[in-house]
Each structure stands twice: as structure tokens, then as C-alpha cells.
Amino acid sequence: MGCTPAPAVSGLFWAVRAEGAEREHKGGPQPLALPPPPISKARSSAGARERETLALSPESPASPPASAAAAAPDLPPLLCLVSAQMERLLKDDAIEEKGERARMASFVGAMAIADLVKTTLGPKGMDKILQSTGRGRSVTVTNDGATILKSLHIDNPAAKVLVDISKVQDDEVGDGTTSVVVLAGELLREAEKLVNMKIHPMTIIAGFRMALECARNALLQRTMDNKENTDKFRADLMNIAMTTLSSKILSQDKEYFAELAVDAVLRLKGSTNLEAIQILKKPGGSLKDSFLDEGFILDKKIGIGQPKRIENAKILVANTAMDTDKVKIYGARVRVDSMSKVADIEAAEKQKMREKVQKIIAHGINCFVNRQLIYNFPEELFADAGILAIEHADFEGIERLALVTGGEIASTFDNPESVKLGHCKVIEEIMIGEDRLIHFSGVEMGQACTIVLRGASEHVLDEAERSLHDALCVLSQTVNDTRVLFGGGWPEMVMAKEVDELARKTPGKKSHAIDAFSRALQAIPTTIADNAGLDSAELISQLRAEHHKENCTAGIDVITGSVGDMQKLGIQESFKVKQAILLSATEAAEMILRVDEIITCAPRRREDRM
Ligand SMILES: Nc1ncnc2c1ncn2[C@@H]1O[C@H](COP(=O)(O)OP(=O)(O)OP(=O)(O)O)[C@@H](O)[C@H]1O
Ligand SMILES: [Mg+2]
Numbered sequence: 001m002g003c004t005p006a007p008a009v010s011g012l013f014w015a016v017r018a019e020g021a022e023r024e025h026k027g028g029p030q031p032l033a034l035p036p037p038p039i040s041k042a043r044s045s046a047g048a049r050e051r052e053t054l055a056l057s058p059e060s061p062a063s064p065p066a067s068a069a070a071a072a073p074d075l076p077p078l079l080c081l082v083s084a085q086m087e088r089l090l091k092d093d094a095i096e097e098k099g100e101r102a103r104m105a106s107f108v109g110a111m112a113i114a115d116l117v118k119t120t121l122g123p124k125g126m127d128k129i130l131q132s133t134g135r136g137r138s139v140t141v142t143n144d145g146a147t148i149l150k151s152l153h154i155d156n157p158a159a160k161v162l163v164d165i166s167k168v169q170d171d172e173v174g175d176g177t178t179s180v181v182v183l184a185g186e187l188l189r190e191a192e193k194l195v196n197m198k199i200h201p202m203t204i205i206a207g208f209r210m211a212l213e214c215a216r217n218a219l220l221q222r223t224m225d226n227k228e229n230t231d232k233f234r235a236d237l238m239n240i241a242m243t244t245l246s247s248k249i250l251s252q253d254k255e256y257f258a259e260l261a262v263d264a265v266l267r268l269k270g271s272t273n274l275e276a277i278q279i280l281k282k283p284g285g286s287l288k289d290s291f292l293d294e295g296f297i298l299d300k301k302i303g304i305g306q307p308k309r310i311e312n313a314k315i316l317v318a319n320t321a322m323d324t325d326k327v328k329i330y331g332a333r334v335r336v337d338s339m340s341k342v343a344d345i346e347a348a349e350k351q352k353m354r355e356k357v358q359k360i361i362a363h364g365i366n367c368f369v370n371r372q373l374i375y376n377f378p379e380e381l382f383a384d385a386g387i388l389a390i391e392h393a394d395f396e397g398i399e400r401l402a403l404v405t406g407g408e409i410a411s412t413f414d415n416p417e418s419v420k421l422g423h424c425k426v427i428e429e430i431m432i433g434e435d436r437l438i439h440f441s442g443v444e445m446g447q448a449c450t451i452v453l454r455g456a457s458e459h460v461l462d463e464a465e466r467s468l469h470d471a472l473c474v475l476s477q478t479v480n481d482t483r484v485l486f487g488g489g490w491p492e493m494v495m496a497k498e499v500d501e502l503a504r505k506t507p508g509k510k511s512h513a514i515d516a517f518s519r520a521l522q523a524i525p526t527t528i529a530d531n532a533g534l535d536s537a538e539l540i541s542q543l544r545a546e547h548h549k550e551n552c553t554a555g556i557d558v559i560t561g562s563v564g565d566m567q568k569l570g571i572q573e574s575f576k577v578k579q580a581i582l583l584s585a586t587e588a589a590e591m592i593l594r595v596d597e598i599i600t601c602a603p604r605r606r607e608d609r610m
């Protein structure tokens with residue numbers, strides 16, 4: 001692990017070469033599993049010792065730490081002592097990386113992650129296949145930044161920070177998970193150039209902070225708000241949903257799905273509880289056969305001999321083991337000396353089951369849904385009592401059923417008065433494709449609905465669900481914060497212009513950082529254009545010129561491959577998403593910039609704890 005810096009090479013290139021790995025980071029295809037950053041062992045690695053000693057005395061040969069003074073006879077004794085102390089500071093298996101090397105390792109990792117997802121950005125972005133090497137070798141085809149990054153096993157700590165912001169973006173606002181990583185990566189790419197120009201990271205951070213404030217204000221001034229006008233607001237929501245869906249698998253039918261998503265979200269009447277919207281995937285048919293259904297659909301069959309339709313249903317949702325009272329055949333050994341005793345045991349067991357079923361029936365219900373199995377005998381008893389009994393409903397299924405029918409999941413039945421039953425108008429069996437399912441309509445939580453997705457295969461359905469989830473999240477956020485912006489690179493150009501002006505007004509080295517921030521912002525429209533196979537340099541310069549006019553609404557029209565009017569094209573985005581992208585990306589870049597040392601610690605061993 002020699003670390004002789006090649007002269008006149010960029011720091012980034014240097015760090016990669018010094019590692020000896022063939023991963024020259026020049027924008028080409030990136031490896032999926034990031035190689036670990038250049039590392040040095042604090043004590044156990046002979047290489048590290050060699051470097052430390054070399055740093056003190058370039059001519060002296062490598063030598064063990066105990067003889068540091070002997071190895072560097074020219075050094076003053078105090079310095080030798082400090083050096084030996086430093087070496088003893090960390091335990092054997094701890095790894096330490098310092099200064100320039102640590103910073104470069106972080107930059108390389110973060111930029112590699114950003115470049116990895118970069119190609120998926122925008123309406124013409126490509127998808128990625130993620131194949132697991134585990135059992136089943138499951139395959140996921142996706143365009144969603146968070147899904148891609150979540151599936152990677154990464155060793156680089158800075159790259160992990162970017163993966164994390166993408167996840168947080170997904171949880172908070174649902175969309176923009178690629179943009180946030182690309183922007184953070186670009187900020188670090190620019191910062192790296194400034195560090196190479198010997199500008200201190202703290203100066204860069206101060207500049208970035210000023211630029212962030214300016215960019216945010218620029219966005220705030222240009223937001224549009226139609227919350228007073230219901231029709232216009234619905235049109236905004238439709239546009240936002242279509243913009244979100246246009247970069248996804250549903251882009252062909254984006255109008256249809258945008259309508260579905262807007263209808264579903266408007267039913268919630270301002271609530272952001274997306275739990276009330278169930279997405280049910282049923283392979284078969286085409287994406288266009290998907291539909292919105294009011295109420296709740298449970299993917300289960302009605303048992304034999306039980307009513308196929310119930311009106312004014314009183315539902316008991318439970319998670320209970322119906323065989324608790326059964327003698328566990330595998331757990332206990334029962335010795336009997338005659339067959340009649342076996343019959344007695346069976347009878348006793350049946351009696352216990354009957355008692356439990358009677359307790360449940362005593363709740364005055366006509367539908368019983370259990371998370372666990374119900375078994376034949378109790379099922380017969382329920383059928384005799386005219387009760388619809390549904391067994392083995394999945395966990396999410398019963399939780400959602402309890403939520404939408406206004407009930408609570410019960411597990412004990414001794415006090416019927418303390419159990420909250422769910423209610424709905426009609427329960428009936430329906431058919432979707434070839435499958436029979438149970439439909440609960442007129443549920444207590446009137447806003448609840450189900451979107452039934454149809455599609456050619458499980459993979460298509462999974463990606464359709466992720467895309468629809470993005471749209472639903474963004475819409476529910478927009479219903480709360482009704483400010484909207486144009487899309488297609490418009491917000492980034494608006495911010496870049498203001499930040500550029502701020503850079504010109506700011507004296508001192510900070511202005512370089514502010515200028516760099518403006519360039520990083522422009523990387524988003526550049527990437528959207530590049531991914532669509534357009535001449536990004538030409539388009540961005542045209543776009544910049546357009547944005548110097550007052551009240552400009554120009555952005556990239558990827559369909560015609562030119563600068564287009566975002567207002568006419570109806571490409572809109574939510575302000576909340578853009579703001580989250582801006583803030584998280586800057587914070588993450590700042591955090592990585594502050595690093596000057598990476599210490600990798602092994603978990604404490606048992607003997608240390610004692
Ligand atoms: N029709 C369009 N023309 C131009 N740009 C568009 C169009 N539709 C969307 N965009 C732009 O594409 C970008 C969003 O791309 P994409 O959805 O691939 O990434 P993301 O939202 O950051 O991440 P993800 O959707 O994976 O969470 C936004 O900047 C948006 O303005
Ligand atoms: Mg998106």
C-alpha cells in the first residue's frame with residue numbers, strides 16, 4: 001500500500017491510483033459493490049508503520065513501532081515518543097485513515113454512489129436490475145433511487161451517508177430520491193476541485209450555506225399556490241402526479257394512473273395516512289386494467305358452507321391460535337391403554353375448541369377474521385352459526401382491515417364488552433381475473449380505498465407499486481403544503497441564477513464555493529438532458545440565457561429535445577420535495593466535507609468488557 005502521490009494528477013485520481021485498484025473514476029460505468037476505501041492499519045499493518053515512519057524520516061527503512069526512536073535516530077526524542085504513543089492509541093484491529101486520504105476516500109465513495117444512480121434520473125432515465133445472490137436469487141427491476149441504493153452492500157462510510165439521505169427522502173416525501181443523491185454527489189465533486197485549489201473545507205461549507213439560503217429563497221419567491229381554487233388545485237395535483245410518474249414504468253399510462261392517484265389522495269381529505277389506501281397486486285391483464293375500488297379487498301377465499309354475502313357486517317378481527325387448547329401431539333407424550341381413551345382425549349379437545357368458538361360467537365358477530373389458522377372443526381362450528389370465518393389473513397391485511405372497519409385486533413375473548421368490533425355495509429365475494437377475493441364495502445373509514453394493480457408479471461407489478469407509491473406520497477404532501485413549482489430543470493436553473501448573482505456580489509474565497517454550488521445545481525438539468533441523449537451543453541446554455549428574462553418558465557422538454565415552456569407542457573413539481581432535496585443534499589455534502597479522519601473500529605471483544 002505505497003502512497004507516493006503522482007505529481008500533477010487530481011487528488012481523486014491519486015487516491016484511486018494509490019490504492020492500486022482499477023477504478024479510475026472518470027464517469028464510466030461504476031462497479032455495483034464499491035471497493036473499500038484506501039485503508040491503513042494503525043498498528044498491525046506493516047504498511048501503516050512504514051508510512052508513519054516514512055513521513056517522519058523519508059530515508060529511514062521500515063521498522064517496528066517499539067523501535068521508533070531507533071528507526072528515526074535524527075528525530076528529537078519527544079517526537080519519537082509522541083509517534084509511539086499515537087501508534088499505541090488504537091487497538092490492533094482498528095483502522096485509521098487521516099487528512100487528505102480520508103477526505104479523498106469519502107469523496108470517491110460519495111461520487112461513485114451518485115454516478116451509480118445518475119443514469120436513472122429524469123423521464124428518459126434507464127432502469128436497473130438488482131439481483132440478489134441469496135436464496136431464490138430474487139430479481140428487482142427498478143428506476144427508484146431509494147430502492148436501488150437500499151439493496152447495495154456498501155463499505156464506504158461516505159457512500160453510506162448518501163444512501164441514508166435517499167432513504168430518508170423516500171420516507172419523508174416519497175419522491176426525489178435520485179435527485180438528492182445526484183445533487184449531493186455533484187456538490188462534493190465541486191468541493192473536491194476547491195479543496196485541490198487549497199480552499200479550506202470550512203470556507204467551502206460557509207459558502208455552501210450562503211448559497212443554500214439564497215437558493216431556498218429564490219424557490220420560495222417563485223412558488224405557485226392554488227389552494228383557494230379547487231379546479232386549479234386538482235389540475236396542479238394531476239400535473240405533479242404525471243411528472244412523478246413520467247420517469248417510471250407507468251409513464252405510458254401516466255394520465256390514467258395520475259387520475260387514480262389523485263382520486264385516492266383526495267378521498268383522504270387532507271390526511272397523510274396512506275395506510276388507508278391499499279394497493280393490491282394481481283398478475284394478469286395489462287397495466288391499463290388497474291382500477292380504484294372504494295372499500296377494502298382481502299385476498300382470501302370464503303370457506304365452504306359459509307355465507308357468500310353478508311349485509312351490516314359486525315366483524316371481529318383477531319390474532320389468536322385456535323388450536324391453543326389442543327394437546328400438542330409433537331410436544332407431549334400421552335400414554336393410553338385403550339382406544340376409548342384416545343376418543344376421550346379427542347372429545348375433551350373438541351369440547352375446549354367448542355368453548356372458545358362459543359366465546360367468540362358470543363360477541364354477536366357475523367364475520368370472524370383471524371390472522372392464524374382456524375382449522376376444520378371450529379370452521380364447521382362457525383358455519384353452523386352462519387358466521388363467515390376467514391383464516392390466515394396476512395398481518396398487513398388484518399391491521400388494515402381493523403383500521404378501515406374501525407375495529408381493533410383482539411386476542412382474548414373473555415370480556416366481549418372490551419372488544420371493539422369493526423363494521424361495514426356489505427361483505428361479498430368478487431372475482432379479479434381468475435381469483436376470488438373478499439370485498440368489504442361501505443366501511444366505517446369512508447375515505448379508505450383499494451387500488452387494484454394488474455400487469456403482466458410480478459416484476460412489473462412491483463415496480464408499478466413503487467411508482468404509484470411515489471405519486472401517492474408526493475400528492476399527500478402537496479395536499480398539506482399546496483405550493484408547487486415547475487419541473488424539468490426549471491427550479492434548478494432559477495436557483496442557479498440567483499446563486500450565481502450572489503457569488504458575484506460576495507467578496508473573498510467563499511465566492512468560489514457559492515459559484516460551485518450554482519454549477520452543482522445545474523448538474524440536474526444537465527443529467528436529465530444527457531440521459532435523454534440530448535446535447536446538454538447546448539441546451540443548458542440556451543436555458544441559462546432564457547432564465548435571464550423576467551418570469552421565465554423554460555425547462556427541458558425531453559420529448560422534443562429542446563427548451564420548452566414548462567407551464568404549457570404542464571410539468572410541475574411539489575415545492576416540498578424540491579426543498580427536501582436541496583436541504584438534505586447540502587447537509588450531507590457538508591457532513592462529508594467536515595471529515596478529516598476515518599477510524600474503523602472492530603467491535604469490543606468479550607475480555608475487554610470484563
Ligand atoms: N416530462 C418531463 N420533462 C422534463 N423533465 C422531467 C419530466 N418529467 C420529470 N422530469 C424531471 O425529472 C426529474 C425527476 O426524475 P426521477 O423521477 O427519475 O428522479 P427522482 O424523482 O429524483 O427520484 P425517484 O423518482 O427515483 O425517487 C425531476 O427533476 C423532474 O423535473
Ligand atoms: Mg421521481
